[in-house]
Amino acid sequence: MTRALSPRYGLARYAASLALLMLWNASADARSLETVIERGALTLCASPNALPFASKNGPIPGFQVELGEQIARQLGVKLTREWVVSAIQYRRADCDLVLDVIARKDTPPAGGVQVSRPYHRSGVVLAVRGDSPASSLANLGSDQRVGVPVGSLVSMTLAKGGAATSPFVFEDDIVAALANREIEAAAVTPMTVGWFNLQHADKPLRLIPAFDNDQDLNWNIAAGLLRPDDKLRARVDTAIEALLADGTIARIYARYGIELRAPQ
Numbered sequence: 613m614t615r616a617l618s619p620r621y622g623l624a625r626y627a628a629s630l631a632l633l634m635l636w637n638a639s640a641d642a643r644s645l646e647t648v649i650e651r652g653a654l655t656l657c658a659s660p661n662a663l664p665f666a667s668k669n670g671p672i673p674g675f676q677v678e679l680g681e682q683i684a685r686q687l688g689v690k691l692t693r694e695w696v697v698s699a700i701q702y703r704r705a706d707c708d709l710v711l712d713v714i715a716r717k718d719t720p721p722a723g724g725v726q727v728s729r730p731y732h733r734s735g736v737v738l739a740v741r742g743d744s745p746a747s748s749l750a751n752l753g754s755d756q757r758v759g760v761p762v763g764s765l766v767s768m769t770l771a772k773g774g775a776a777t778s779p780f781v782f783e784d785d786i787v788a789a790l791a792n793r794e795i796e797a798a799a800v801t802p803m804t805v806g807w808f809n810l811q812h813a814d815k816p817l818r819l820i821p822a823f824d825n826d827q828d829l830n831w832n833i834a835a836g837l838l839r840p841d842d843k844l845r846a847r848v849d850t851a852i853e854a855l856l857a858d859g860t861i862a863r864i865y866a867r868y869g870i871e872l873r874a875p876q
Contacts, residue, residue: 643708645687645843653692656680657707660695664807664868665712668695676711678864679855683709683835686851709848713836715875728835729849730875731861735830736766738822739790739798739805742815746797749775749822756796759786766799766829784808791815799823803870810869832875 648654658676660668666676677693684691694705715727738758740746752758755776760767762779770777778795780786783804790798791812798805802819809816823829835852837845855861862872 643837643839643844644841645847648687648689648708648844652689654680654684654687654689654709655692655694655705655707656709656711657694657696657705658711659697661697664803664870668693675864675868675870678867679711679861680709682855682860682864683848683851686854687847708838708840708844710836710838712833715832715834726837726840726845728837728845728852730832730834731852731856731872732833732865733830733873733875734801734803734833736799736823736826737802737805738820739787739800739817740796740820741790741793742818744796744818746820748820749773749797752796759789759795759798759800761786761800764799766823769823769826769829770799787817790817802873803868806869806871808869830876834875 656677658666658674658680660666663672663674666674677691680693681691694707696705696707712732713725713727715730720727738749746752749758749770752775754774757776757778758770759780760770760777761783762781767777767779777799778789780789783798783800784807786795786798786800787804787808789795791808797820798817799822805817805819835848837848840848852861865872
């Protein structure tokens with residue numbers, strides 16, 4: 613399995629999803645279930661070069677494309693793809709669906725976007741090398757640095773607690789630095805670590821649930837529906853429930869080294 617070329621998402625991917633939601637044109641007409649059925653297609657917006665999330669080329673489609681295909685199949689239509697890499701393209705793309713949207717009860721998405729029932733629980737974990745003796749954040753010495761996404765909430769949380777941090781732009785750069793012993797730990801998403809471990813089975817990283825009690829650093833993941841009517845949203849909810857029940861979503865995630873976690 614080849615390594616993702618870039619843009620190396622992680623937390624940045626979630627920020628991009630939120631940006632999409634904020635930039636969507638709220639005045640656009642609703643997309644009805646009837647329209648999707650008549651058209652015979654559900655359109656997914658995804659990045660063309662962001663494995664494990666999605667990829668336009670190569671033999672590995674990415675878990676968002678695989679999940680989108682399964683949701684579309686449940687609706688009895690095919691999946692079409694709109695490849696987007698910037699906010700300008702998001703605005704022009706006529707898509708119905710985006711995946712891996714953060715679903716928070718206290719922060720509903722803007723712009724007419726609605727989230728489905730959640731299907732996964734994600735957040736920030738502490739990753740260390742397999743030979744590290746650390747079992748918690750407190751085990752790290754004051755001079756042992758933790759790699760963090762630059763400007764992220766977890767970077768501010770760790771800095772406030774007195775931890776030594778090293779900022780990076782991309783999460784896969786953080787885990788690469790950890791594997792190369794440039795830093796002692798990494799504050800990243802489990803998806804990034806799972807994808808890294810799948811491709812580096814000879815030197816897997818170990819996860820420590822160091823932030824499980826911080827609600828701001830844990831979140832549910834759902835599908836984002838762009839201007840759906842009530843029937844379309846209900847059908848997507850039903851589809852996700854069926855895919856969770858028969859293990860389809862867990863199997864898709866597992867192919868990318870990701871363990872499905874039940875939403876809370």
